[in-house]
Amino acid sequence: MENVIAHRELVGIDSSNVEFEIHVRIGTPFQKSDHDWRCFVEIAGLHGKVMEVQDIDSFSALRQAIGLAYHFLERHEEAGGKLLWAFNRVGVSTTDDVF
Numbered sequence: 001m002e003n004v005i006a007h008r009e010l011v012g013i014d015s016s017n018v019e020f021e022i023h024v025r026i027g028t029p030f031q032k033s034d035h036d037w038r039c040f041v042e043i044a045g046l047h048g049k050v051m052e053v054q055d056i057d058s059f060s061a062l063r064q065a066i067g068l069a070y071h072f073l074e075r076h077e078e079a080g081g082k083l084l085w086a087f088n089r090v091g092v093s094t095t096d097d098v099f
Helices: 058-078
Strands: 004-013 019-027 030-033 036-044 051-055 082-085
Touching (some): 019 058, 036 058, 058 082
Antiparallel strands (some): 004 019, 030 036
């Protein structure tokens, strides 16, 4: 993904105790038309493709992208998975701590 403005590295552990890397990447919001802003988001490791969100301005598009990343991480935890910080391998208390 090009024009990444934010990148967070985590380690995921699935319900079978298998570890895998998670890379959350947020792209720079860009304008498609007057009130149509887009932003790319990638949650590599949990979701296999780059997704595009849209909203009325750059701030809202960025908020939507972060919210989508939050949703995927939260669903991972709800399915019995765990998250660790990649830099020190300490467990993340809740998805809220990631954001």
